[in-house]
Amino acid sequence: MADQRRLALNGFQVEVNPSAFSAYQRDLADPSEVAPARLAAGEAWSLWPAGGVLYGVPRVQGAVVPDGMVESKLAVSENLGLVAYVVNQALPGAVPGYRAFRRRPFQFLGRRREFVAEIMRRLGHAPEVMSGFLIRPRYSLEARVVMPVEEAFIGLFVTLSTRYDITAKLAELAAAGVSLTGLDVVRRAPAPGQRRLVGRIDRLVGGEVVLSESFDQISRISAAEVAVEGSKEAFASCLRQLLGDRYSAFESHRAALDGQLLGGPGVAAMLTDMGRFLGGLPPIALGVDLRGRVREQLTVGNSGTHRSVYRAPGVSYCFDPARTKQNTIAWRGLTTYGPFSRDSFATHSPRIVVVAPHTAQGVTEAFVRALRDGVPSTAYQSGFAATFRLSNPAFTLQKVQISGQPHDAYRRAIETALSGDQQPDAAIVVILDEHADLPAPVNPYLHAKALLLMAGIPSQEMKLSTMRQRPAALAFALQNASVALYAKLNGVPWTVNHHLPIADEIVVGLGIAELVPSRYQDRKRCMGITTVFRGDGNYLLANLSRECTPQEYPLLLRTSVQDVLADIKARNGWRPGDTVRIVCHTSLPMRDHHLDRLIGDCVATVGSEQNVEFAFLTVGDRQPFTMLDPHQPGRNDYRGRIKGALAPERGTIMQISDTQRLLAITGPSLIKLAGAPLPRQLHLRLHRASTFRDLDYLAEQALKFTSLSWRSTMPTSRPVTIHYSELMADLLARLRAVPYWSPALLNTRLRHSRWFL
Template sequence: MTRISASNAWLESRRETFDDVVRALAGADSSRILKELDQKTFDLLGAFGRYEGAVSIASRLERLGQLQVAGDLSVAIEPPVGSSSGRKVSGTYYQSPTFQFDQAGDKTNRSPDRGLDEYGPFDVEFFAKKKPRIAVITPRAHKGVVENFLFKFLHGIQGERTFSLGFIRKYHLSGCDVSLHPFDGATTDANAYREACRRALLSGEIDLAIVITSEDQAHLTGDNSPYLVAKSAFMGQGVPVQDVRIETVRLSKLAYPLNSIALACYAKLGGIPFVIAAPRSLTHELVIGIGSAHVKESRLTAPERVVGITTVFSADGNYLLSNTSREADYDDYPRELLRSLTECIDAIKIRNAWQKGDELRLIFHVFKPLKDIEAAAVKELVERLTRTYAKVEFAFVHVSTDHDWVMFDRASAGVNRGASGRAKGHYVPERGRAVPIGQRELLVAVSGPTDLKSALHGAPKPLLLKLHRHSTFTDIEYLGRQAFRFTAMSWRNMYPSRIPVTILYSNLIAELLGQLRHVRNWNADAVATKLRSSRWFL
């Protein structure tokens, strides 16, 4: 153990660190103090408290009259828009999308979970791996509880509607060949994991690896991380990996976690669980997501910015994830974007038999405001495409959660009012509420009252969609509805996400591949070759 002077030690600005300090100082009173602090924080940051506070502050400032800010420039403070009878907020409501479970469009459901239970996955008729070979890597000390977990995963939990069918029946498989590979070592022993993965790869063909990890290794990076070492070993040989923490395995209520794990496993095997029905159009459409992650080799090193790229395309009225998934350094990503996009267009035009007279639309969801030089790089590609196709239009949409806008709904009483009399989501708008704030900007609520974790959850931030001025396709209403549909398309779990999968998947790609760069012998080419049809990043 390393010892340092207390004067040289600093506390990290993390909630768990703050809680530890309160417990150390307050002892038995810490629980009461932390609860009171949570309540005081909610009174400031909850939707109702923030609204009342904003109106109160604005009213006091309004009574002061004109405020001189610079020279002859003065401003007047008014109440928040929509809080007074004279200033209304106009908006619309986006309904949740329809999920589709067959190519003909006859099998649909508003719930992806219920649709899978009723119909099976979208590609049930042409999915090739009907009896996947699954290798399970686990410390020997956990072998028994892991075996029980695997039985529930494969065959379901009787009496639990959420996951009564199990992985095999829910996804219409004929079975699974499961091989357990226990090893001697702790969940923090990266070398033991590496050797166990190597033995599993030598034992025969593998379609999917399930690796049991733990929360104890969450802070480890590079070659010290069993999670990353296992990912590197298997993915380098073209085998996707599903990570499951031992803390999850030990849960008494497993239905919901197993449901999400099964969904991700099927997608990692190359399956298509469901798609979202899209408005049919005469225009071929590609939606490109550009996300990023800050990756650190260790907790004390400076982060590097890595950019991930995903492509979703519309075909026959369905949104489908393309096989193109890349990552690049921040400085190199415009060049990688052009290369990736050109490759994707070439592949899809053959697949969908595009003709010279067809119209093409490119929609970019980006994690930051696009610079003019970046927009110009894509416009160069568009100009090349116009020599082949009758019309090519494009839109650059900055998808942001980092902004100062907040949406309130004074008609929202919240949900699930418990014994305490407090409801979740008081003044929180329903998911799908959209409000334009200009010709090229739109706010969309992506977390409604039912999505909040507790009655003390703060006011959720809406998505801010900003359309770049160089865009030639400028229908912000269409773009808003599309981005909202993509928040429900995740194959990572059964619940909608707070950002579109175009950005979510790109962020996951950037983060995972950025971390794997620091693991020795990592084979990055496997992502573009052997793992091309797998959603390995989920």
């Protein structure tokens, strides 16, 4: 239903004058010409390609006109993309007193706040080297063309985040007791065009850093030239060693400051201050005869003739094919009705092997008993067998005698477990906490996962610390583990209340796994990932391409999609005259000519006898738009503190343009902690080549697909079409480090399994 309230956006309208301006243009035969043309023109011109034409706007009086360009008069309203580009080019020079450390989008650091110093003043007794650790607000300004109502205009959007920097000298860190081995280093003052990231530290020798990995075959570099890369992981590694048992207090203070800065009220206050600051600047010089001025903050609401904001109907979980058994809470529906696929589920008495260290046998047996039978007076009372309507699932323990390398011990134990006459249907692999984060080549869980998958057996990881939780907390871990385990056994825990259309609809997730063991190796190998769902969210299958180069990827992706469509066509028995709708989700936009070929191949595969509708949707959260609901007071957490203030309710949809929507996935009720940052919304963009163009329908479908992850009972932050591809990509990249790994069975015996959950 339409929402009568107005929501705020994190941006401001840009007024551009005059309404027409002088520009230059020439035909653009090859897009590769743009970069050299910009380099030759320098700062005197803003050059922008669109529709086979290269446009140019002079930024200074008397700029030499690039070869082949002809002057013309352009209307601002008809060339908003060009004008937005010119605004972005002008921003770094338009905000006085702030140096850009990135020009597109324009990014600069706040000068009033620095978190580490604030925290250490509270904790006291800071080691001197702590002055070289900095956490500061980072502002990003980007102009975009938007059309939240019926007329398009330019908005200037402000994004707030934090930037971590480590400026301390390497010798000072080492002297303070910090182990530098394995940390990455960056150049303190890179030359123009020089790569900032250098390599990974092996050790310090005198005044030099010996590198274990690097770009450009650099084996050593002067320690004075580099600093530790300011990543969150490096911060945690260094500060744990510097602060010892005070690190947890530091983290608590940091999270509180993060929440104050990045929570709804903090973002709203920032936008008020930023609007006052930007609105007080002189007009921005966009070109010789073109000026821009920042006006009021953007708000979006509905009018009598146009709906720009509405809240989608709530998602309900379904537990039978007729959709008569529904519940708004997944676990409550499971315990009331049982799983969606209980009548067709083939493995009613599954055999599950539990692989665990012999030193954790007692804890493991107690956990397995709780998983199977339930935990009284908790949120997991029924147990695995009763909840999923199974008949006596059999759990057998295979002890791991850890001596020497843990991954070798797990491999020997699994080989023993698989040597019997009957193979298990699934496995639970228990990992000691100190082994869970070992590097991929020696990680015991990855070795166990690889060996089991190559035998066609999906597995579930459990850390010992998770199994040792108090009963009330353990119950929720048991819920998630049981749902994932049932799905890995090819069960369907639930679907959602998506109204099936007249068309036979399938939703395809397109992903890619970059198969590189190190960030210092060129990304030359990848693997295409295709996941396929019915329109109601029922998982059908996954298909993996062979390893390929990035250049080969578009062709292999088309082949992969053709293969799965042929499979679905045969399975569904499409008849002449049937309407078939193919909805594709991807987090990485494809080039137009690659997409055109993909669409053509899909149509050819389905066949000329069917009517084919196609929708290609880019789904992501890396965009500058954020909705705020000024009328949202938030919710009380379990301690009575407010969480989720100004966060739009889950399912809120806002029009950004006729081909773009913002979709709120995490509302106040799903925010776990008071002081958490304002949730980012999903950005949905419909490709212009799509023939099915009901974007509101597609947005609601994407919302429902966030409730279809069988990794846990809670919704995910993105649709499972994307989420499952990301889970597969992460596992495939890590499994590649296991020497004997082969993905061969993933496209055959495990094609319909959710082995990646």
